[in-house]
Amino acid sequence: MEGLPKQYDPHQVEKKLYQEWEENNYFAPRGNGQSYTIPMPPPNITGELHMGHALNNTLQDILTRWRRMAGDRVLWLPGTDHASIATEARVAATLKEEGIEKKELGREEFLQRVWEWKYKYGGMITEQLRRLGSSCDWSRERFTMDEGLNRAVIEAFIRLYNKELIYRGDYIVNWCPYCETTLSDIEVEHEEKDGHLYHIRYPLADGSGELIIATTRPETMLGDTAVAVNPEDERYRGFVGKKIILPLLDREIPIISDSYVDPEFGTGALKITPGHDPNDFEVGRRHDLPRINAMDEKGIMTEAAGPYAGLDRYAARKKVLADLEEKGLLSRVEDYEHAVGHCYRCDQEIEPLVSKQWFVKMKPLARPAIQAVQEGDVCFVPERFDRIYLQWMEEIRDWCISRQLWWGHRIPVWYCQGCEKEIVAREEPADCPKCGSDELEQDPDVLDTWFSSALWPFSTLGWPENTQDLQSFFPADVLVTARDIIFFWVARMIFSSLEFMDQAPFDDVLIHGLILDTDGKKMSKSMGTGIDPLEVIDDHGADALRFALVNGFTLGNDNRFRHEKVEAGRNFTNKLWNAARFFLMNLGDFDPSGRQLNPQDLPSRWILSRMQTWTEVIDEHLKSYRFSDYAREIYEYIWNEFCDWYIEMAKPALQAEAKSPEKEETLTVLWHVLGGLLKMLHPIMPFVSEEIWKALPGGEGTIMYAPWPRPNKDLVDREAEEEMETLQSVIRSIRNIRQEMNIPPGRKVEAKFFLEGDQHELLKKGKDYLNRLAGISEYSLYTWEQERPEHAVSAVTRGIEVVLPLAGLMDLKEEFNRLEKKKEKLEQEMERVEKQLSNPGFVNNAPGHLVQKEKEKREAFKADYELLCKRYRQVKSALESGK
RNA sequence: GCACCCUUAGCUCAGUUGGUCAGAGUGCCUGCUUGACAUGCAGGAGGUCCCCUGUUCAAGUCAGGGAGGGUGCACCA
Numbered sequence: 001m002e003g004l005p006k007q008y009d010p011h012q013v014e015k016k017l018y019q020e021w022e023e024n025n026y027f028a029p030r031g032n033g034q035s036y037t038i039p040m041p042p043p044n045i046t047g048e049l050h051m052g053h054a055l056n057n058t059l060q061d062i063l064t065r066w067r068r069m070a071g072d073r074v075l076w077l078p079g080t081d082h083a084s085i086a087t088e089a090r091v092a093a094t095l096k097e098e099g100i101e102k103k104e105l106g107r108e109e110f111l112q113r114v115w116e117w118k119y120k121y122g123g124m125i126t127e128q129l130r131r132l133g134s135s136c137d138w139s140r141e142r143f144t145m146d147e148g149l150n151r152a153v154i155e156a157f158i159r160l161y162n163k164e165l166i167y168r169g170d171y172i173v174n175w176c177p178y179c180e181t182t183l184s185d186i187e188v189e190h191e192e193k194d195g196h197l198y199h200i201r202y203p204l205a206d207g208s209g210e211l212i213i214a215t216t217r218p219e220t221m222l223g224d225t226a227v228a229v230n231p232e233d234e235r236y237r238g239f240v241g242k243k244i245i246l247p248l249l250d251r252e253i254p255i256i257s258d259s260y261v262d263p264e265f266g267t268g269a270l271k272i273t274p275g276h277d278p279n280d281f282e283v284g285r286r287h288d289l290p291r292i293n294a295m296d297e298k299g300i301m302t303e304a305a306g307p308y309a310g311l312d313r314y315a316a317r318k319k320v321l322a323d324l325e326e327k328g329l330l331s332r333v334e335d336y337e338h339a340v341g342h343c344y345r346c347d348q349e350i351e352p353l354v355s356k357q358w359f360v361k362m363k364p365l366a367r368p369a370i371q372a373v374q375e376g377d378v379c380f381v382p383e384r385f386d387r388i389y390l391q392w393m394e395e396i397r398d399w400c401i402s403r404q405l406w407w408g409h410r411i412p413v414w415y416c417q418g419c420e421k422e423i424v425a426r427e428e429p430a431d432c433p434k435c436g437s438d439e440l441e442q443d444p445d446v447l448d449t450w451f452s453s454a455l456w457p458f459s460t461l462g463w464p465e466n467t468q469d470l471q472s473f474f475p476a477d478v479l480v481t482a483r484d485i486i487f488f489w490v491a492r493m494i495f496s497s498l499e500f501m502d503q504a505p506f507d508d509v510l511i512h513g514l515i516l517d518t519d520g521k522k523m524s525k526s527m528g529t530g531i532d533p534l535e536v537i538d539d540h541g542a543d544a545l546r547f548a549l550v551n552g553f554t555l556g557n558d559n560r561f562r563h564e565k566v567e568a569g570r571n572f573t574n575k576l577w578n579a580a581r582f583f584l585m586n587l588g589d590f591d592p593s594g595r596q597l598n599p600q601d602l603p604s605r606w607i608l609s610r611m612q613t614w615t616e617v618i619d620e621h622l623k624s625y626r627f628s629d630y631a632r633e634i635y636e637y638i639w640n641e642f643c644d645w646y647i648e649m650a651k652p653a654l655q656a657e658a659k660s661p662e663k664e665e666t667l668t669v670l671w672h673v674l675g676g677l678l679k680m681l682h683p684i685m686p687f688v689s690e691e692i693w694k695a696l697p698g699g700e701g702t703i704m705y706a707p708w709p710r711p712n713k714d715l716v717d718r719e720a721e722e723e724m725e726t727l728q729s730v731i732r733s734i735r736n737i738r739q740e741m742n743i744p745p746g747r748k749v750e751a752k753f754f755l756e757g758d759q760h761e762l763l764k765k766g767k768d769y770l771n772r773l774a775g776i777s778e779y780s781l782y783t784w785e786q787e788r789p790e791h792a793v794s795a796v797t798r799g800i801e802v803v804l805p806l807a808g809l810m811d812l813k814e815e816f817n818r819l820e821k822k823k824e825k826l827e828q829e830m831e832r833v834e835k836q837l838s839n840p841g842f843v844n845n846a847p848g849h850l851v852q853k854e855k856e857k858r859e860a861f862k863a864d865y866e867l868l869c870k871r872y873r874q875v876k877s878a879l880e881s882g883k
Numbered sequence: 884g885c886a887c888c889c890u891u892a893g894c895u896c897a898g899u900u901g902g903u904c905a906g907a908g909u910g911c912c913u914g915c916u917u918g919a920c921a922u923g924c925a926g927g928a929g930g931u932c933c934c935c936u937g938u939u940c941a942a943g944u945c946a947g948g949g950a951g952g953g954u955g956c957a958c959c960a
Contacts, residue, residue, distance in 0.1 A: 841941080853903090
């Protein structure tokens with residue numbers, strides 16, 4: 001084993017281990033423990049692994065590996081999402097580069113190409129997830145467009161349709177003229193834009209005057225069918241019912257009154273364009289106004305726009321303004337900042353447009369979904385996200401689900417060309433059930449991608465079939481996802497699951513924030529500020545990346561990515577690697593497996609006792625999803641307790657050449673503790689923990705199924721912990737003195753300890769450790785009362801006065817100053833304790849154990865203080881007499 | 884406009900239900916080729932926990948107000 005390299009090299013390890021895990025099918029659920037399910041948020045097939053994915057999947061993997069070791073029958077179910085718009089746009093763009101237009105290719109041929117593209121590139125991200133170490137069950141991998149999921153989508157559509165929760169109708173929708181499809185409300189992103197508010201004169205038909213209306217979008221006036229004023233508005237009361245001339249087109253339109261109009265805004269007169277504004281659409285419905293589509297699907301003005309027909313919307317705006325100006329109808333232009341909707345995929349301005357679309361009626365579905373969260377069937381972690389969810393759910397509007405795209409689940413509706421009957425069916429019907437015509441045409445549109453994602457927690461398990469998997473693994477235990485997807489996905493899964501499964505899809509929803517760049521900005525591919533997780537893995541290994549992503553972050557908050565954190569993670573893997581190396585180098589032919597733990601020496605009693613605390617603490621953190629605490633704590637146990645203290649203290653016993661009971665016991669304890677630490681580390685650092693595990697005696701098989709450590713009360717040893725703390729404190733005091741006195745590390749010194757009788761034994765036991773860790777060659781023990789040497793440096797801790805006689809090496813004056821500082825500090829602390837204890841409010845109201853604690857503290861301080869003062873006086877008088 | 888988050892050491896951030904909570908990593912300073920590890924070891928310096936006012940025996944921690952930074956939702960054209 002001495003062949004182990006001095007530095008841990010993840011490249012040698014990660015690929016090999018992952019392959020082994022996957023080949024052995026370790027990721028699939030096994031055993032007959034209780035089931036534990038996590039549905040993986042399916043990344044888009046167009047996607048490449050970014051830091052968000054890396055964080056998201058690290059968290060899921062931690063839970064998965066932890067529960068698996070704890071004995072659960074764990075299913076972490078992976079897959080990918082077909083992402084209609086993104087994929088269609090991507091493939092269309094690729095074709096365009098070859099000089100092929102999507103429309104020329106035709107639907108069937110185009111879809112053929114998309115599938116080809118999917119097979120070629122769609123698996124890329126799943127390969128990348130493997131590099132991260134994700135232990136999801138690839139044998140159950142699903143794709144939102146695979147056959148089973150398609151069945152689920154059609155079933156869902158039909159059931160909702162039959163309950164009249166899906167309907168088709170003419171409504172105003174969000175339209176992206178670039179993608180040429182509708183978008184749901186949440187797919188529109190509002191951005192504040194500097195624009196203008198144009199005040200336009202509309203002359204009255206009877207020539208008796210004019211009204212001035214204000215608009216940010218003058219080109220839409222071409223579709224105006226009314227001007228509205230508030231019924232309460234005195235200024236315009238006489239105008240209601242009159243006709244007004246729409247400038248440029250000279251169309252006569254009515255002046256109506258509607259309380260929607262805000263008299264305070266602009267001039268108080270509002271142009272009404274039911275065809276191109278959602279609010280105006282509603283006004284139009286109330287007043288039975290005609291709807292004019294002045295703009296088409298590409299944002300080009302239609303025939304209805306008269307002379308402006310054929311212009312695109314931006315050109316039309318310019319021309320409309322120029323013409324108004326020329327005619328003197330533009331009364332005023334003011335700067336105005338307003339929110340403009342943009343397509344979340346292509347970032348083009350969206351256009352409100354009236355068209356015939358399919359919608360899901362949301363109110364009846366939202367009600368139980370609200371209840372589920374209110375009643376705690378679904379818990380958001382952190383809790384505050386339930387308010388965000390509820391607020392959205394309570395104000396939800398109907399969901400437009402049809403998309404004018406080819407790539408996606410085709411809407412299972414056929415229209416009879418003979419009698420116009422609408423036929424909803426699982427399979428293509430042969431003829432119309434009403435009129436018998438066989439001329440049927442399927443709706444050309446596909447469904448919103450999120451319609452299929454909404455079914456993910458159960459469609460992936462076989463629904464609508466009542467499969468074994470569905471019975472075993474539904475509902476899921478946890479969903480881990482990013483904040484920006486709560487509405488798109490989480491909300492929709494909840495109401496879909498309640499509707500189709502009659503149950504919430506998962507118990508807990510973990511919401512994590514974004515990984516920001518070093519400057520605290522959102523990482524952006526186009527800006528080049530993204531950091532590629534794969535590069536980080538190449539440089540430092542997946543374990544280091546995982547650790548960096550989890551350590552020091554709070555669930556739900558954004559977190560800056562820093563290279564230093566990855567380096568810290570890498571250093572940690574290396575530290576552990578070398579601790580293991582040390583153990584293996586000392587192992588010889590010793591086989592610790594099967595040996596009883598019966599620790600006699602102090603460090604062993606101590607570390608085993610500490611380990612019982614670790615196992616409890618770590619488990620608690622994981623149970624409460626405190627990933628950061630888990631990472632920090634395991635780091636601390638390994639580095640600061642196991643490596644810094646236990647290994648160092650184990651060295652004397654191990655250095656004995658011959659086999660000895662001490663040596664064997666120490667090896668047994670080292671083996672046991674190291675194994676336990678590896679297991680507790682495994683969820684977050686799966687590779688290095690497995691690699692070391694395999695090198696340990698008895699480490700056959702995989703750490704993935706090594707039993708999760710449980711606390712053993714018999715090994716808890718408070719006395720050992722107390723004694724160890726004292727010993728550590730003494731060693732630290734000596735190190736401190738040595739450093740301050742510039743004693744070279746190699747130089748051994750002599751010490752005198754002044755202490756109470758019951759501590760003599762401890763110091764005697766500590767001989768080897770004091771020698772090794774504090775450089776104390778010889779020492780002698782005295783009682784508190786005995787005489788101290790004058791020319792010496794001293795420190796007091798835990799009732800022990802450490803005295804290093806350093807005549808010649810020290811300056812008495814300096815020592816005096818040192819003591820004075822220590823004395824002052826101790827006085828301050830004593831004062832604080834004294835104040836607490838003399839406060840009747842505290843003594844009477846605080847819990848008893850806290851009062852007790854303060855009292856004990858007071859006693860301990862007092863003892864130390866007396867020692868310190870005695871020494872202080874001695875040095876002081878020595879100084880004075882020396883003058 | 885409404886809601887939420889953040890403000891703690893030079894930097895990046897932890898601090899569960901109020902009671903050693905003033906922490907970690909990194910950076911900085913001082914020593915160290917100590918036979919696991921210089922991706923390391925040892926020691927050290929660094930903070931009005933944004934400000935104000937309350938509640939309490941006790942407040943980074945709770946309440947109210949304010950300042951600065953960020954995000955989401957909704958928009959009156």
